[in-house]
Amino acid sequence: xxxxxxxxxxxxxxxxxxxxxxxxxxxxxxxxxxxxxxxxxxxxxxxxxxxxxxxxxxxxxxxxxxxxxxxxxxxxxxxxxxxxxxxxxxxxxxxxxxxxxxxxxxxxxxxxxxxxxxxxxxxxxxxxxxxxxxxxxxxxxxxxxxxxxxxxxxxxxxxxxxxxxxxxxxxxxxxxxxxxxxxxxxxxxxxxxxxxxxxxxxxxxxxxxxxxxxxxxxxxxxxxxxxxxxxxxxxxxxxxxxxxxxxxxxxxxxxxxxxxxxxxxxxxxxxxxxxxxxxxxxxxxxxxxxxxxxxxxxxxxxxxxxxxxxxxxxxxxxxxxxxxxxxxxxxxxxxxxxxxxxxxxxxxxxxxxxxxxxxxxxxxxxxxxxxxxxxxxxxxxxxxxxxxxxxxxxxxxxxxxxxxxxxxxxxxxxxxxxxxxxxxxxxxxxxxxxxxxxxxxxxxxxxxxxxxxxxxxxxxxxxxxxxxxxxxxxxxxxxxxxxxxxxxxxxxxxxxx
Amino acid sequence: xxxxxxxxxxxxxxxxxxxxxxxxxxxxxxxxxxxxxxxxxxxxxxxxxxxxxxxxxxxxxxxxxxxxxxxxxxxxxxxxxxxxxxxxxxxxxxxxxxxxxxxxxxxxxxxxxxxxxxxxxxxxxxxxxxxxxxxxxxxxxxxxxxxxxxxxxxxxxxxxxxxxxxxxxxxx
Numbered sequence: 001x002x003x004x005x006x007x008x009x010x011x012x013x014x015x016x017x018x019x020x021x022x023x024x025x026x027x028x029x030x031x032x033x034x035x036x037x038x039x040x041x042x043x044x045x046x047x048x049x050x051x052x053x054x055x056x057x058x059x060x061x062x063x064x065x066x067x068x069x070x071x072x073x074x075x076x077x078x079x080x081x082x083x084x085x086x087x088x089x090x091x092x093x094x095x096x097x098x099x100x101x102x103x104x105x106x107x108x109x110x111x112x113x114x115x116x117x118x119x120x121x122x123x124x125x126x127x128x129x130x131x132x133x134x135x136x137x138x139x140x141x142x143x144x145x146x147x148x149x150x151x152x153x154x155x156x157x158x159x160x161x162x163x164x165x166x167x168x169x170x171x172x173x174x175x176x177x178x179x180x181x182x183x184x185x186x187x188x189x190x191x192x193x194x195x196x197x198x199x200x201x202x203x204x205x206x207x208x209x210x211x212x213x214x215x216x217x218x219x220x221x222x223x224x225x226x227x228x229x230x231x232x233x234x235x236x237x238x239x240x241x242x243x244x245x246x247x248x249x250x251x252x253x254x255x256x257x258x259x260x261x262x263x264x265x266x267x268x269x270x271x272x273x274x275x276x277x278x279x280x281x282x283x284x285x286x287x288x289x290x291x292x293x294x295x296x297x298x299x300x301x302x303x304x305x306x307x308x309x310x311x312x313x314x315x316x317x318x319x320x321x322x323x324x325x326x327x328x329x330x331x332x333x334x335x336x337x338x339x340x341x342x343x344x345x346x347x348x349x350x351x352x353x354x355x356x357x358x359x360x361x362x363x364x365x366x367x368x369x370x371x372x373x374x375x376x377x378x379x380x381x382x383x384x385x386x387x388x389x390x391x392x393x394x395x396x397x398x399x400x401x402x403x404x405x406x407x408x409x410x411x412x413x414x415x416x417x418x419x420x421x422x423x424x425x426x427x428x429x430x431x432x433x434x435x436x437x438x439x440x441x442x443x444x445x446x447x448x449x450x451x452x453x454x455x456x457x458x459x460x461x462x463x464x465x466x467x468x469x470x471x472x473x474x475x476x477x478x479x480x481x482x483x484x485x486x487x488x489x490x491x492x493x494x495x496x497x
Numbered sequence: 498x499x500x501x502x503x504x505x506x507x508x509x510x511x512x513x514x515x516x517x518x519x520x521x522x523x524x525x526x527x528x529x530x531x532x533x534x535x536x537x538x539x540x541x542x543x544x545x546x547x548x549x550x551x552x553x554x555x556x557x558x559x560x561x562x563x564x565x566x567x568x569x570x571x572x573x574x575x576x577x578x579x580x581x582x583x584x585x586x587x588x589x590x591x592x593x594x595x596x597x598x599x600x601x602x603x604x605x606x607x608x609x610x611x612x613x614x615x616x617x618x619x620x621x622x623x624x625x626x627x628x629x630x631x632x633x634x635x636x637x638x639x640x641x642x643x644x645x646x647x648x649x650x651x652x653x654x655x656x657x658x659x660x661x662x663x664x665x666x667x668x669x
Contacts (some may be wrong), residue, residue, distance in 0.1 A: 017515040028597055037655075097601040129544070140636065143564050153663075161559060161562065161563050162563070164556075164559050165524075165527065165559050165560055165563065166557060167557060168552055168555055168556030169527070171558065172531075172534060172549065172552050172553060172557075173557065175548060175552070176551040179541065179542075179544075179545035181542070181544040181545045182544060182545050184545050186538075186539055186541055186545060186549065187545075187549075189538060197629075210600070212591060212597065214597075217592075217593070217596070217627060218589060218593065221585075221589050221592070294543075374603060387627060388623075388624045388627045388628045388629070388632060388636075389624070389636060389639065389640055391623065391627060391645075392619065392620040392623040392624055392640060392644075393620070393640060393643050395600060395603075395619070395623065395643065396616045396619065396620060396647060397643050397647055398617070399603070399604065399607075399616070400612070400647055400648065400657075401652050403607075403657070403659070404651055404657040405513065407657060407658050409604075409607050409612075409660055410555075412607060413604050413605075415604070416600055416601055416604045420597060423597075424523075425523060427519070427524035428519045428520060428522060428523030428526075429519070429520045429524060430520070431523070435623045443552075446548075447548045450548065451544075451548075
């Protein structure tokens with residue numbers, strides 16, 4: 001372990017980790033580019049580097065991109081990554097009120113806390129958490145997706161009914177493409193571009209970019225002030241006050257634990273963790289009615305959770321070779337290219353590399369914290385530009401980003417159609433948009449795991465309900481769903497009174 | 498409970514106003530879309546249609562509940578004056594419609610004249626549409642430079658293969 005620690009402090013490695021983290025922040029902040037894409041694009045660069053240097057750089061990109069998504073979510077209301085959607089709900093509102101610096105501080109410190117916590121967990125408890133995560137089969141994943149769907153209530157704003165309708169729309173969209181039962185096509189209208197279903201990031205850009213920019217245009221149409229937000233004092237570092245730290249430290253621990261556990265469960269990711277973190281922050285808050293209006297906890301909760309995933313997702317990867325999410329699946333490729341096989345041998349024969357990689361995550365978290373509290377604040381200047389400058393640039397960036405995902409000129413069309421529908425659904429019904437993405441994320445997981453559970457129950461000649469409730473983790477997750485629903489109902493009653 | 502239980506005569510009087518509410522119209526459009534999708538689900542195999550049908554029916558039920566609850570609620574007669582005059586409102590609608598039309602033209606032009614040229618044209622046209630007052634030449638140059646930089650970064654650093662449209666015939 002100590003040899004790994006010494007190895008990481010070579011100037012060359014520190015430079016590579018810093019470079020990877022900076023690049024990751026930029027990739028995360030640009031809508032359309034995700035951590036997965038960043039790691040995948042830069043894997044060829046690591047061929048010429050030695051194993052630890054290559055992995056440390058990829059780890060830097062992963063941590064930086066997970067944090068970077070919050071910057072555009074806070075400053076322009078467009079989440080750079082799906083994991084930053086929950087952050088944009090309160091972060092953007094804070095920025096509009098002139099508290100962008102505080103929101104950026106909350107995002108940097110929350111992300112750092114979650115990242116460091118999950119890296120410590122990875123260092124100390126990797127084998128134990130990996131064993132627990134392996135107990136998650138299809139029935140458990142189905143119950144987990146149901147648990148995720150109950151989070152819609154937290155993201156629905158004033159009307160839960162509207163949130164549920166939006167979640168249903170997301171679930172219906174998620175059924176587009178090849179069905180997991182027969183391999184037949186559903187809702188594709190004979191268009192080959194829809195055979196693979198809707199790309200989540202393309203829909204995300206459409207939902208959050210076009211309506212947001214048009215609403216900003218409408219809001220400033222009558223006024224003389226023709227920029228998105230008010231100017232802010234940029235002197236000093238982005239820091240939280242001692243009272244804010246004290247008030248949120250417990251929330252930080254809760255959300256870090258959530259992020260680490262969610263990250264360790266294969267098939268889930270930082271987007272789900274961020275939504276659960278947001279729900280948790282709202283649940284424990286004394287003022288849940290203020291969520292969505294620009295509250296610090298609304299940024300700390302999701303940011304701590306989604307960065308908690310970074311270390312968590314590496315636990316099953318390094319110990320069992322099971323990737324926790326898409327980024328760690330790409331990282332697995334990076335490991336194999338370097339001739340490293342995940343498992344017991346990685347922590348014994350290649351201990352310097354594996355522990356060096358884990359320590360590089362600590363360094364990466366410190367790098368983005370330093371940049372987050374000192375440099376990122378200058379991005380606030382971007383939002384002071386007049387709307388006739390920033391609006392076309394954001395639209396072009398969205399179209400370029402959506403095109404870049406699959407090199408397909410069909411995706412910008414999807415962005416336009418989704419943006420148009422999102423605009424009218426906001427205008428007509430004030431439909432919340434975040435539940436649509438929850439439905440889109442959880443739909444495939446729910447359907448696939450349900451179909452596998454049905455097959456498993458049939459093979460055991462049991463009723464599916466009995467089969468699900470014969471598994472201890474499913475019972476625990478059902479209790480969690482019931483508790484969440486109870487807490488939500490209590491919260492609604494509190495908010496309405 | 499609902500105010501209509503106290504005064505039943507209220508149901509008929511305001512019903513048309515309630516039916517014409519924007520949110521009721523929105524929920525009705527969602528219901529119509531769900532009906533079309535439910536019909537389409539009959540073209541799939543029985544197993545493949547289970548999940549979509551459950552979700553469609555659940556969403557349709559929620560939409561019906563929403564419409565019913567909206568119809569039963571009293572109509573709010575807000576007295577707050579509108580922020581924009583009728584003329585300004587119309588001008589705003591025209592501007593928004595124009596921006597959407599420009600975005601549509603932009604995404605359609607990508608395949609025809611290529612990504613870079615369509616992006617530049619869209620940028621200039623969009624700036625002219627939403628400007629308030631005169632834009633200096635440096636404003637145009639700055640935005641064109643930024644768009645070019647975005648294009649360059651994505652093409653060269655992230656190896657995105659942007660379409661050149663009809664101009665691809667010039668690429669030997």
